[in-house]
Amino acid sequence: MKDDTVVKMKLFNNKKSNGVHPTENKLSSHKKIESTGLPKEVTLPLCQHIGAPAQAIVKRGDEVKTGQKIAEACGFVSVPIHSTVSGKVKKITKTVSAVTSRVMEAVVIESDGKDEWVELNKPAHPGTLSKEEIIERIKEAGIVGLGGATFPTHVKLQPPPDKPIDSIIINGCECEPYITSDHRLMLEHGEEILKGLEIMMNVIGCKRAYIAIEDNKPDAVRNMKELLSKDKYPGKITVESLGTQYPLGAEKTLLKRILGREVPVGCLPMEVGVVVQNVGTLKALYDAIYLGKPLVERVVTVTGMVKEPKNLLSRFGRPAKELIDMCGGIVGDADELIFGGPMMGVTQPRFDEPTQRGTNSILVKKSEKVPESNCIRCGACVESCPMNLMPTVYVQFTKNEWYEELEDYWIENCVECGSCAYSCPANIPLVQYIKVGKSELAKLRCK
Amino acid sequence: MDSTAILVIVTLTLVGLGCGLAIYLANKFLPEEDETLKAAEKVNQYLPGMDCGACGKPGCFAYARDVAQDLETLQATPCMALMNDDDALGKLGQSLGVDLSGGVRKVAVIHCTGESEVIFDYQGVSTCKSSMQVSAGFKKCPYGCLGLGDCAEVCPVDAISIDREKKIAVIDPERCIGCGLCVKECPNDLIELIPVEMPQYLGCNYLSKKDIPRREKCDVGCIHCRLCVKAAEGDEVKWDDEKDLPYFDPEKSLPAPDSIEKCPRNIIIPRKVK
Numbered sequence: 001m002k003d004d005t006v007v008k009m010k011l012f013n014n015k016k017s018n019g020v021h022p023t024e025n026k027l028s029s030h031k032k033i034e035s036t037g038l039p040k041e042v043t044l045p046l047c048q049h050i051g052a053p054a055q056a057i058v059k060r061g062d063e064v065k066t067g068q069k070i071a072e073a074c075g076f077v078s079v080p081i082h083s084t085v086s087g088k089v090k091k092i093t094k095t096v097s098a099v100t101s102r103v104m105e106a107v108v109i110e111s112d113g114k115d116e117w118v119e120l121n122k123p124a125h126p127g128t129l130s131k132e133e134i135i136e137r138i139k140e141a142g143i144v145g146l147g148g149a150t151f152p153t154h155v156k157l158q159p160p161p162d163k164p165i166d167s168i169i170i171n172g173c174e175c176e177p178y179i180t181s182d183h184r185l186m187l188e189h190g191e192e193i194l195k196g197l198e199i200m201m202n203v204i205g206c207k208r209a210y211i212a213i214e215d216n217k218p219d220a221v222r223n224m225k226e227l228l229s230k231d232k233y234p235g236k237i238t239v240e241s242l243g244t245q246y247p248l249g250a251e252k253t254l255l256k257r258i259l260g261r262e263v264p265v266g267c268l269p270m271e272v273g274v275v276v277q278n279v280g281t282l283k284a285l286y287d288a289i290y291l292g293k294p295l296v297e298r299v300v301t302v303t304g305m306v307k308e309p310k311n312l313l314s315r316f317g318r319p320a321k322e323l324i325d326m327c328g329g330i331v332g333d334a335d336e337l338i339f340g341g342p343m344m345g346v347t348q349p350r351f352d353e354p355t356q357r358g359t360n361s362i363l364v365k366k367s368e369k370v371p372e373s374n375c376i377r378c379g380a381c382v383e384s385c386p387m388n389l390m391p392t393v394y395v396q397f398t399k400n401e402w403y404e405e406l407e408d409y410w411i412e413n414c415v416e417c418g419s420c421a422y423s424c425p426a427n428i429p430l431v432q433y434i435k436v437g438k439s440e441l442a443k444l445r446c447k
Numbered sequence: 448m449d450s451t452a453i454l455v456i457v458t459l460t461l462v463g464l465g466c467g468l469a470i471y472l473a474n475k476f477l478p479e480e481d482e483t484l485k486a487a488e489k490v491n492q493y494l495p496g497m498d499c500g501a502c503g504k505p506g507c508f509a510y511a512r513d514v515a516q517d518l519e520t521l522q523a524t525p526c527m528a529l530m531n532d533d534d535a536l537g538k539l540g541q542s543l544g545v546d547l548s549g550g551v552r553k554v555a556v557i558h559c560t561g562e563s564e565v566i567f568d569y570q571g572v573s574t575c576k577s578s579m580q581v582s583a584g585f586k587k588c589p590y591g592c593l594g595l596g597d598c599a600e601v602c603p604v605d606a607i608s609i610d611r612e613k614k615i616a617v618i619d620p621e622r623c624i625g626c627g628l629c630v631k632e633c634p635n636d637l638i639e640l641i642p643v644e645m646p647q648y649l650g651c652n653y654l655s656k657k658d659i660p661r662r663e664k665c666d667v668g669c670i671h672c673r674l675c676v677k678a679a680e681g682d683e684v685k686w687d688d689e690k691d692l693p694y695f696d697p698e699k700s701l702p703a704p705d706s707i708e709k710c711p712r713n714i715i716i717p718r719k720v721k
Contacts, residue, residue, distance in 0.1 A: 098582040349567045349582045
């Protein structure tokens with residue numbers, strides 16, 4: 001009898017997380033990362049991360065060099081912004097962030113084509129630096145989570161003392177369709193990623209690390225395993241090849257799949273002793289410590305209805321149109337530009353919108369208008385929700401403006417992955433309703 | 448006759464008699480109707496009776512009951528429709544034996560003329576709040592009216608109509624009862640209640656001090672030139688430094704015809720005052 005109960009409990013705990021299986025469309029997975037040269041002009045919004053916007057420290061007409069700090073971090077959860085070209089500050093204006101939909105300041109820099117670098121931090125071996133020095137360097141380099149959410153990395157590296165971190169999960173899942181930037185990084189810069197991971201493990205002082213990769217990237221899994229076999233820390237780091245499912249790359253889902261732990265509502269993974277980092281972030285971390293370089297460029301997958309989908313190493317602030325032209329331009333009558341993937345990406349108002357730190361992909365597609373029909377209460381969204389929520393209820397409440405009730409149904413837990421909208425047979429844009437509900441609820445709380 | 452039929456007739460007669468007796472006894476011995484309910488009914492006949500819910504109560508009768516119990520309710524959560532109706536307010540004051548005059552009638556205005564250009568084809572959920580989630584709306588100006596009608600939806604008297612071509616909401620001042628439901632609804636905070644005597648208002652809400660690249664000001668938006676302040680003789684126009692826009696004091700409601708004429712963008716909109 002007793003054994004029976006135990007077995008039942010285990011079955012229940014091991015319940016696979018839900019999700020969907022969209023067509024992968026990884027058009028550019030076999031294309032090497034190409035460097036793109038210098039942009040003529042860059043527009044750098046002063047809030048490319050989650051947290052307080054940075055404060056500009058340059059004026060119009062100032063000469064700046066590549067890597068020079070142009071905006072200072074404001075507060076703990078904030079990072080500085082660096083110039084990504086050398087040249088002259090053309091103007092400081094306001095721009096509308098297509099990601100957060102807020103008006104914010106932006107610095108426009110005209111490139112002089114020389115790409116003169118500012119004097120960098122001396123490249124150092126992390127063994128010669130203290131923990132505090134490493135964290136300070138990471139903060140000064142402006143490193144944020146490059147998976148798309150852009151959470152400042154130095155915050156993740158300083159967990160409160162009452163919450164010890166026992167494991168790090170390296171997120172190489174890249175579950176979004178179309179995007180291949182992390183995949184290429186793992187193939188071409190695996191060593192840097194592992195060195196970055198080593199720094200991170202030393203700073204946090206944890207003993208275990210998992211590199212999570214979806215099994216639709218067998219070459220990346222093989223490459224990382226090979227590199228690890230040469231590694232001097234046997235047994236500390238393991239590569240986990242996981243069954244492909246969207247949204248496995250969401251940190252809370254990933255954590256549950258690998259360690260079986262669930263993050264409490266409204267908390268960070270820190271709460272259960274885990275830090276989740278994207279592979280791109282680790283590469284940036286390696287650059288900041290070993291090379292002394294601040295974060296000025298990243299790999300962007302340009303894909304969808306372009307002539308030749310590519311993975312491009314591009315400086316931030318470059319208009320998306322230039323990158324699309326480098327891939328042979330738009331094919332057919334595509335008229336929609338998305339920063340990010342098709343599931344979680346944000347539609348941009350124009351084709352020349354500048355890329356930001358969180359822009360891991362530029363997706364060009366044809367817009368399609370699908371009329372929304374009525375909810376038939378089939379429960380497809382409930383079944384597909386990876387966080388085990390009830391998205392249909394959120395839509396109802398938001399339509400009726402019962403925003404307070406949303407809280408009782410744990411709307412904070414929603415990661416806006418879009419599985420519900422993907423699976424909805426009535427074409428209801430559930431995520432948009434949820435976003436409205438969340439922001440209205442936040443307004444109510446402010447009052 | 449069937450014995451069952453007799454039984455039924457006798458039983459039903461007895462039940463009827465019993466109920467009649469109960470009613471008689473209740474009328475005789477139970478206390479009369481609650482005094483507060485009577486008072487609430489008296490107040491209720493002067494309320495607008497639309498059950499719009501703008502006061503925060505479930506309906507007009509619930510509000511009337513609160514007013515009957517405590518007159519302060521009129522101050523704390525005013526029924527704007529009642530406050531704007533001098534006639535009804537006077538009669539209510541008479542029946543309650545207090546002086547309720549002195550309220551200023553207010554109507555809603557929209558601080559936007561809707562001239563800003565549409566820059567992309569928005570295809571999402573058709574409400575202002577939803578479209579604000581996508582790069583601050585589909586118009587050039589991120590502060591302006593989007594005209595998807597969140598305000599018109601809640602208006603209890605259908606005073607707000609939508610100009611589909613310009614994508615802007617238009618408020619009919621004749622119909623507006625000043626309940627203030629639309630003020631809470633607008634995601635850009637464009638709607639304000641102003642005294643009906645106010646001779647003009649500003650038709651713009653452009654808050655940024657600097658231009659927004661690729662999202663230039665709309666063709667009629669405020670350019671922060673301050674000509675209106677310079678043209679004013681007294682203090683009918685002031686400059687709101689926080690918003691960087693002109694400000695007309697609703698307390699004084701002074702006319703500023705020179706400023707209206709001087710404005711290079713013609714966005715100080717004169718109102719017909721009766």
